[in-house]
Amino acid sequence: MIQARALSVTLGDSRVLHDVSLHVPSGGWLALIGPNGAGKTTVLRALAGLVPYDGTVKLSGEEVCAMKRRPRARRLAYVPQSPQLPAEMSVWEYASLGRTPHLGYLARRSHDDEHAVERALARLDLGSMSHRALGTLSGGERQRVVLARAIAQQASVLLLDEPTSALDVGRQQDVLELVGELRRRRSLTIVSALHDLTLAGQYAQQLLLLDRGRTAAQGAVSDVLREPLLGHHYRARLRVGSPAGHGLIVTPRPPASPA
Amino acid sequence: MSARPDSASAPAPPAARVAALSARHRAAQLGGGLRLRWGLLGLAVLAASLLAGLAIGPASLSVGAIVSDIASRLPGLRLGRRLDPLDGAVLWQIRAPRVVLGAIVGGTLASSGAGYQAVFRNPLAEPYMLGVAAGAGLGATAEIVYGPPGERSLLIAMAFVGALLAVAGAYALGRSLSGRDISTLILAGIAISLFLTAVQTFMLQQHTQSAAAVYAWLLGSLDTSGWSDVLLVAPYVAFSIAVLLAHRRVLDVLRLGDEEAEALGVHVARVRLLVVFASTLGTAAVVSVSGLIGFVGVVLPHTVRLLIGASYRVIIPLATAFGASFLVLADIVSRTALSPAEVPVGVMTAFVGAPCFALVLRATRSETL
Numbered sequence: 001m002i003q004a005r006a007l008s009v010t011l012g013d014s015r016v017l018h019d020v021s022l023h024v025p026s027g028g029w030l031a032l033i034g035p036n037g038a039g040k041t042t043v044l045r046a047l048a049g050l051v052p053y054d055g056t057v058k059l060s061g062e063e064v065c066a067m068k069r070r071p072r073a074r075r076l077a078y079v080p081q082s083p084q085l086p087a088e089m090s091v092w093e094y095a096s097l098g099r100t101p102h103l104g105y106l107a108r109r110s111h112d113d114e115h116a117v118e119r120a121l122a123r124l125d126l127g128s129m130s131h132r133a134l135g136t137l138s139g140g141e142r143q144r145v146v147l148a149r150a151i152a153q154q155a156s157v158l159l160l161d162e163p164t165s166a167l168d169v170g171r172q173q174d175v176l177e178l179v180g181e182l183r184r185r186r187s188l189t190i191v192s193a194l195h196d197l198t199l200a201g202q203y204a205q206q207l208l209l210l211d212r213g214r215t216a217a218q219g220a221v222s223d224v225l226r227e228p229l230l231g232h233h234y235r236a237r238l239r240v241g242s243p244a245g246h247g248l249i250v251t252p253r254p255p256a257s258p259a
Numbered sequence: 260m261s262a263r264p265d266s267a268s269a270p271a272p273p274a275a276r277v278a279a280l281s282a283r284h285r286a287a288q289l290g291g292g293l294r295l296r297w298g299l300l301g302l303a304v305l306a307a308s309l310l311a312g313l314a315i316g317p318a319s320l321s322v323g324a325i326v327s328d329i330a331s332r333l334p335g336l337r338l339g340r341r342l343d344p345l346d347g348a349v350l351w352q353i354r355a356p357r358v359v360l361g362a363i364v365g366g367t368l369a370s371s372g373a374g375y376q377a378v379f380r381n382p383l384a385e386p387y388m389l390g391v392a393a394g395a396g397l398g399a400t401a402e403i404v405y406g407p408p409g410e411r412s413l414l415i416a417m418a419f420v421g422a423l424l425a426v427a428g429a430y431a432l433g434r435s436l437s438g439r440d441i442s443t444l445i446l447a448g449i450a451i452s453l454f455l456t457a458v459q460t461f462m463l464q465q466h467t468q469s470a471a472a473v474y475a476w477l478l479g480s481l482d483t484s485g486w487s488d489v490l491l492v493a494p495y496v497a498f499s500i501a502v503l504l505a506h507r508r509v510l511d512v513l514r515l516g517d518e519e520a521e522a523l524g525v526h527v528a529r530v531r532l533l534v535v536f537a538s539t540l541g542t543a544a545v546v547s548v549s550g551l552i553g554f555v556g557v558v559l560p561h562t563v564r565l566l567i568g569a570s571y572r573v574i575i576p577l578a579t580a581f582g583a584s585f586l587v588l589a590d591i592v593s594r595t596a597l598s599p600a601e602v603p604v605g606v607m608t609a610f611v612g613a614p615c616f617a618l619v620l621r622a623t624r625s626e627t628l
Contacts, residue, residue: 045518048522050518050521050522069521069524069525069526070524071524072524073522073523073524074524077522078519078522080518080519080522083515083516083519084514084515084516084519085515086514086515086569088568088569089511089514089569089570093511093570097511097512097515097523098523100508100509100512100523100524100525101523101524103508105505105506105509106505153523
């Protein structure tokens with residue numbers, strides 16, 4: 001369970017996040033949506049304890065910024081939008097870095113650590129490329145490797161910043177279904193930033209719409225994916241449809257044809 | 260909300276798939292086996308270099324006689340035969356301290372270079388960054404110019420203190436400008452180096468009669484005064500290399516960037532400070548006894564990186580072993596090439612090392628392109 005109350009973040013001289021509150025129960029999935037620069041990444045970084053914040057962020061009742069780094073990383077995995085992948089590092093080595101919080105300074109990886117990495121790679125269909133160099137992978141493969149590292153971390157809370165941005169539609173479904181499966185099987189708590197509003201509505205249980213660092217709307221998918229609300233905050237013409245009860249689909253609406 | 264229906268059948272990776280991956284990983288461990296072979300090769304090269312350093316010189320000693328003498332001194336064993344007293348003195352009082360010091364200096368410069376490159380994530384980082392060379396140079400110059408002549412221990416102390424003060428100054432300046440920003444720290448090191456070098460130049464200009472002695476120190480030498488230099492630097496070097504070896508796995512995590520390393524539970528600022536401190540302390544200690552020996556700290560880690568792999572779990576120990584071997588071999592060439600004259604070992608490291616590195620660079624680049 002992760003909870004934030006009156007979360008505010010100031011970077012330099014400017015306040016980029018204002019009094020955001022959220023609560024994601026164990027096994028829940030909250031998607032952060034909003035236009036570019038709305039503060040989605042900042043919320044995730046604050047939840048991960050990576051930026052100083054005002055307010056409170058509690059992980060199962062413990063204040064995140066008061067936790068030591070390694071115990072925190074054992075319980076909370078963060079996947080940034082543009083992770084750094086050293087070109088010469090192998091897929092296996094990279095995924096195995098997810099075990100870092102579980103290892104003492106001088107400890108060697110145990111069989112359990114290796115098994116956790118192998119399972120994470122297998123889950124993401126990366127087994128056949130475990131010794132390939134990261135520099136040789138496609139964008140989609142790289143994104144799956146990053147997710148494999150987070151899964152190998154075996155944390156109970158996953159913070160994902162645009163986990164599907166470089167993937168084709170099939171891989172997007174694969175990755176989000178895998179995240180959903182992990183959430184259900186292991187009661188993982190997921191907070192993800194997602195650009196694709198349709199996918200956000202299909203996979204998450206709650207949505208939090210941010211605009212200019214403030215909460216614009218929050219709640220169940222049907223409460224947030226509403227045409228006037230989205231149109232106003234995205235400053236776009238959008239249509240929200242529900243074809244044959246298969247969830248909500250958000251599409252751009254073409255401009256009205258001139259008379 | 261109409262979440263996508265959960266497929267209850269969505270399986271965990273089948274055991275067969277994980278098993279296949281395990282097998283593949285074990286196959287990949289052949290890469291680990293390869294690293295082990297490189298490790299053994301590193302130790303073998305180091306042992307061979309040390310033996311060559313002990314054997315080669317104006318008084319020729321055979322490798323067999325040296326090995327026999329060493330075996331005879333091993334406690335609890337009754338093996339081998341001791342050299343006669345004169346050869347024994349040449350071996351243990353003249354050659355061994357120089358060879359051991361060469362190995363210590365080379366290993367420390369190479370491991371410190373790797374440490375700097377890891378924490379600054381800069382392939383051009385080297386052990387003399389942050390003002391170590393300029394500080395040591397100024398300390399040594401001040402002692403040569405103003406100190407009593409022939410006081411080697413004082414020269415070592417002044418160089419050591421100068422190096423540490425320079426780095427402390429660079430660190431204080433960098434922090435006062437922008438907290439923990441790495442590039443500011445490097446720029447502060449450059450500013451401090453330029454300032455101290457200017458002071459050193461001014462001192463030399465005022466005392467031109469000392470220029471030759473200062474110049475000789477700056478070019479680097481392993482000409483020791485027996486075991487005292489080795490014993491003097493050993494604790495600092497042991498601390499430095501132990502810290503770097505202990506951090507080699509964490510240094511790989513730093514390759515992901517500060518934020519991701521923090522998210523993985525690494526206290527980045529503490530690791531960076533400790534690694535920089537250990538690398539600097541080791542470098543300051545060896546520079547104070549050997550003078551400025553360039554090339555080793557930059558090129559040896561890169562050679563290991565190109566030949567064997569980019570993981571610091573490999574680079575730190577192997578760069579230490581190969582750096583030690585390299586300097587011992589370069590010293591052999593420096594004291595025999597123009598015998599009885601001696602070419603400064605700092606010159607020799609560049610003469611020997613630059614073509615070797617060019618070959619490695621060429622071979623590995625042509626493979627990867």
